[in-house]
Structure formats: structure tokens, C-alpha cells
Amino acid sequence: xxxxxxxxAGFIGSNFIHLILERRKDVEIVNxxxxxxxxxxxxxxxxxxxxxxxxxxxxxxxxxxxxxxxxGCDVVVNFAAETHVDRxxxxxxxxxxxxxxxxxxxxxxxxxxxxxxxxxxxxDEVYGSIERGSFSEGDRLSPRSPYSAxxxxxxxxxxxxFVTYNSPVIITRGVNSxxxxxxxxxxxxxxxxxxxxxxxxxxYGDGLQVRDYMHxxxxxxxxxxxxxxxxxxxxxxxxAENELPNIEMAKLILAELGKPQSLIKHVTDRPGHDRxxxxxxxxxxxxxxxxxxxxxxxxxxxxxxxVENRAWWEPIKSGAFREYYEQMYGKR
Ligand code: NAD
Ligand code: DAU
Numbered sequence: 001x002x003x004x005x006x007x008x009a010g011f012i013g014s015n016f017i018h019l020i021l022e023r024r025k026d027v028e029i030v031n032x033x034x035x036x037x038x039x040x041x042x043x044x045x046x047x048x049x050x051x052x053x054x055x056x057x058x059x060x061x062x063x064x065x066x067x068x069x070x071x072g073c074d075v076v077v078n079f080a081a082e083t084h085v086d087r088x089x090x091x092x093x094x095x096x097x098x099x100x101x102x103x104x105x106x107x108x109x110x111x112x113x114x115x116x117x118x119x120x121x122x123x124d125e126v127y128g129s130i131e132r133g134s135f136s137e138g139d140r141l142s143p144r145s146p147y148s149a150x151x152x153x154x155x156x157x158x159x160x161x162f163v164t165y166n167s168p169v170i171i172t173r174g175v176n177s178x179x180x181x182x183x184x185x186x187x188x189x190x191x192x193x194x195x196x197x198x199x200x201x202x203x204y205g206d207g208l209q210v211r212d213y214m215h216x217x218x219x220x221x222x223x224x225x226x227x228x229x230x231x232x233x234x235x236x237x238x239x240a241e242n243e244l245p246n247i248e249m250a251k252l253i254l255a256e257l258g259k260p261q262s263l264i265k266h267v268t269d270r271p272g273h274d275r276x277x278x279x280x281x282x283x284x285x286x287x288x289x290x291x292x293x294x295x296x297x298x299x300x301x302x303x304x305x306x307v308e309n310r311a312w313w314e315p316i317k318s319g320a321f322r323e324y325y326e327q328m329y330g331k332r
Pocket of ligand 1: 006010033035037039058061078082102173177
């Protein structure tokens with residue numbers, strides 16, 4: 001099987017490449033990544049000399065480079081995206097370009113090439129917020145941030161290509177994933193590395209927003225299963241049903257690192273902040289998937305990785321990220 005993985009130098013994409021090369025012997029992977037601020041070749045250092053792996057630096061919005069990268073591929077797994085909700089609030093347009101237009105470029109080339117499977121990695125955020133219960137795959141989409149609206153747009157195009165051109169499209173809606181190589185703008189790695197540096201943990205609003213924290217290994221294992229068992233035209237929620245309010249997540253991180261709870265600082269809330277995400281995962285579970293980690297285990301495993309890999313995150317936090325952090329949190 002020859003896979004085109006887009007956005008494979010980011011957090012989930014790089015974990016997926018590691019997992020696939022480990023689990024499948026007879027596989028070839030082409031990784032097409034623009035290397036934005038979130039893409040990091042260091043995430044793939046351990047496998048960069050693997051003969052089954054190759055890297056192309058390029059933008060999924062560039063039809064020529066996409067054509068070159070997809071040549072001879074049987075499957076496309078599209079992780080490439082702008083992914084941080086806070087950044088989408090400041091600069092929606094870059095999100096529309098990659099998360100909608102880029103998806104259309106990939107879908108077009110997949111149609112021309114005749115790939116057997118196209119997995120569009122989407123998010124539970126497209127459903128919007130839910131007070132009680134959980135969303136099923138057929139529920140109405142109600143995205144509430146520029147990020148989630150752009151992801152919903154990408155999905156809509158993928159569904160339209162399935163209906164109009166019979167493109168073999170599968171959509172996944174994963175929940176908040178955590179673990180190795182997650183860029184430290186996201187809450188769990190930000191709070192963990194801030195705590196390690198004895199800096200404050202900026203909690204938005206009252207901190208009672210609820211997220212389903214799933215280890216990235218579980219997310220990638222579900223995607224691996226869908227490579228074999230996912231059906232064209234279908235949507236799959238992927239979640240661990242590991243609900244935790246942000247404030248509890250922050251307290252757990254501080255306790256685990258032996259740091260004082262006084263490092264918690266409530267700051268101005270994110271505009272339009274979704275209160276709770278929750279998805280029903282019965283459909284993917286019937287295919288034989290179940291998460292290995294519960295919320296506490298997933299958070300503890302993520303903390304452990306950041307403790308053991310200072311050499312990975314310290315250059316990020318002392319580099320370009322610092323300017324972003326000062327600007328973002330200076331305003332709050
Ligand atoms: P990330 O921000 O860590 O990585 C994104 C990657 O995409 C980076 O390597 C970046 O360089 C690349 N990229 C961005 N724009 C590109 C473009 N135009 N062309 C080529 N490459 C480009 O993201 P992540 O957290 O790993 O998320 C991966 C995917 O999973 C995204 O589609 C995201 O919407 C989805 N998702 C993420 C989560 C989560 O909790 N992180 C949960 C559900 C779904
Ligand atoms: O649900 C899946 C989504 O999870 C993915 O599609 C997104 O790409 C990913 O970024 C993530 O979105 P969230 O907005 O939920 O994740 P984030 O890590 O940014 O924030 C998690 C929660 O913590 C959220 O309720 C906001 C809050 N938060 C976040 C930051 C960065 C804070 O309280 N303080 C912070 O500094």
C-alpha cells in the first residue's frame with residue numbers, strides 16, 4: 001500500500017507515520033507538508049532514513065506539487081490543516097485557504113489519480129457545543145469558530161465529491177488528542193511545559209469547559225483500523241469518552257509535576273468558547289476499536305513525554321513561539 005500523508009510533520013500526522021511504519025511492513029509513505037510553524041522535521045527524525053518513507057515540502061493548495069506527491073498512491077490521509085482555534089479568531093483567512101481550498105485541490109487530484117481511499121481528518125468541533133449527551137455522526141453540524149467552520153467546509157466538499165464523483169471519501173471526527181510532539185500552543189502541552197518552567201497556567205474563563213482528552217496513540221490506532229475497515233461515504237467519530245473540565249486537567253498536571261496549585265491563573269475567556277464537546281463512538285467501536293488510555297492515563301503519559309523530551313520543546317518555546325505567547329496572553 002502506498003500512502004500519501006499530508007501534514008505528516010505535525011502532531012497527529014507524525015504519530016500516525018510512526019505507528020504505520022511500525023505496524024505495517026509492506027507500506028510506502030509519502031509525506032507532503034508545508035512546514036508551517038506547526039510542522040517540525042524533528043518529529044520524524046527517528047524514521048527519516050527508513051527506505052519506505054519520503055518527504056516533500058509543499059502546500060496542499062498547490063495543484064502541481066499535489067499531483068507529484070500523489071502519483072502512484074493508493075490512499076490519501078489528509079491531516080494538513082491550520083489547527084489552533086485561537087489563531088483562527090485572529091486570522092480566519094489562512095484557515096479557509098488550507099482547510100477548504102486545500103482539501104478541494106487534494107480531492108480533485110485524488111479523482112484524477114483514482115485513489116482507492118481518501119481519509120479526511122476532521123474534528124468533533126464541527127458539531128459545536130453540547131450541554132448533555134453526545135453527538136452521533138448523522139447530527140447537524142453547527143461550527144462556532146472560524147477553525148471549526150473551515151473544517152466543516154472541508155468535510156462538506158469531501159461529502160460532495162463522494163456523491164458527485166463517487167470519490168472514496170471517509171471522514172473522521174476526532175476529539176482533543178494529546179501526546180508526543182504536540183505543539184505547545186495547545187492546552188495540555190502549554191500547561192505542562194509552563195508548569196515545568198514555574199510559569200502560570202492561563203485558564204480561559206471559569207475553566208469549566210469540558211473536553212474529551214484522548215491519547216494520540218488511540219486516535220492513530222483508530223485511523224489505522226479505518227485504512228482496512230472504513231467504508232467510503234461514511235463518517236466516524238473517534239473519541240475516548242474521557243471527559244474532563246479544563247480546571248481539573250490543569251490541577252492534575254500541577255499535582256503530577258509536584259507544582260503549586262497557585263500557578264493557575266484565570267484569564268479572559270476565548271471568544272465564542274465552546275463549553276463542552278462529546279461524541280458517541282459506537283460506530284467505530286463496532287469495527288473493533290477501543291481506546292487504551294483513560295483521561296488520567298492519557299494526560300499522565302503526555303506529561304511524562306514532555307518531561308523526558310525537553311530538548312524537543314525548549315527550542316520551540318524560546319523561539320518564534322515566545323513572540324506569539326507574549327502577544328496572545330499579553331492581551332488577556
Ligand atoms: P498540527 O497543527 O500539529 O499540524 C498540522 C500540520 O499540517 C503541520 O505539519 C503543518 O506544517 C501542516 N500544514 C499546514 N498547512 C499546510 C498546507 N497548506 N499544506 C501542507 N501542509 C500544511 O495539527 P494536528 O493537531 O496534528 O492536527 C492534524 C489534523 O487533525 C488536522 O486536520 C486537525 O484539524 C485534526 N484534528 C486535530 C485534533 C487535535 O486534538 N489535535 C483533534 C481532531 C482532529
Ligand atoms: O476537539 C478537537 C480539537 O481540539 C481539534 O480539532 C483542534 O485542532 C485542537 O486544537 C483542539 O481544540 P481545543 O480548542 O479544544 O484545544 P486547546 O488545546 O486549544 O484548548 C483545550 C481547552 O483548554 C479549551 O477549552 C480551551 C482551553 N484553554 C486553551 C488554552 C490554549 C485554556 O483554558 N487556556 C489556554 O491557554
